[in-house]
Amino acid sequence: MxxxxxxxxxxxxxxxxxxxxxxxxxxxxxxxxxxxxxxxxxxxxxxxxxxxxxxxxxxxxxxxxxxxxxxxxxxxxxxxxxxxxxxxxxxxxxxxxxxxxxxxxxxxxxxxxYPSGYRAPLVGRPFSHGVLDCFSLIRDYFAEVVGLALPDFERPDDWWLKGGNLYLEGYERAGFVDVTGQALREHDVLLMQLRAQVPNHAGVYLGADVVLHHLQASLSRRETYSGFWERITRRVVRHRSLC
Structure with missing residues (x-):
């Protein structure tokens, strides 16, 4: 090192x-x-x-x-x-x-x-809000897989319970457009609402009915999208460069 x-x-x-x-x-x-x-x-x-x-x-x-x-x-x-x-x-x-x-x-x-160039894996990383969470997973995915650097946003613990609306207020500033209702494409970002009043969870669509996401108190993982995750999806956004 x-x-x-x-x-x-x-x-x-x-x-x-x-x-x-x-x-x-x-x-x-x-x-x-x-x-x-x-x-x-x-x-x-x-x-x-x-x-x-x-x-x-x-x-x-x-x-x-x-x-x-x-x-x-x-x-x-x-x-x-x-x-x-x-x-x-x-x-x-x-x-x-x-x-x-x-x-x-x-x-x-x-x-x-000491800094050594380390990068957390996309799958199997532990959850740490603000450092390794669903939003940071999306940023890392776009950097490593798509080659796009997305902006970071300050997000206090439980922001969705304190009047925050991170995803709906931030996706346009991050370079995304709303494509809800269109056929899903690889790299689409799925904004989901999980026991909250606003979308507070997100994942990346990998194609073939698979979502990559990171839930609190669990490791990041790939899962089948259709079913529960599709039912709680409130908006689908796509980066402008991929439209």
Missing amino acids: SRPVGVEIPTPIVAAAQGHARAESPRESCGLVVRVAGALTYRPCRNLAEGHAHFHLAPEDFARAETEGEVVAVVHSHPNASPEPSEADRVMCERWGLPWLIVNVPVGHWQVL
Whole structure:
């Protein structure tokens, strides 16, 4: 695994991160390693995520760290779990383009993950909202299979229960047009409504009556489309470049 030149995490930084993790447990802690005037220092940050299972580092805290010096690593904790990187950790490490220091509490084990070009598989990836979910699966599919880069959208946990309408409000901005009622084609995106007031789930039609999608609390998978998934489909959209 390649390592960025000059980025080594010293013991005092690990100790500071572990102390922060103990203080925040059982929630995940998060922070940044910043080079200030040539010396590395640990900056605790706020975790804005709901629940205990993941972290969302406050953007204001990142911006503040950048004014102090060079951000050289991202830090977060795995309370009562191994510091082995999760699939979401690997994806986000690539997205940030920085090393990730992962610390365990209360045992104190730790590990550093470095960007290496990793890409999560389209089938069999675990669910992590905002990182590996039905929307990110569609983005990754279009990037890898179709060769199109789709925009990303901010999506808080349970956005469909908080007045959000991500798919209906966003598909045109992402370059899609409504083709509901037309014969399905490969690469069509199926917008589905699953126990919600608005479409809150989506998948990609692969042809031959197969949909690729990613449900919460499950692995991404291919399934037969006709039947349940077809019944809850509310709109079919197609990228303009494929029309």
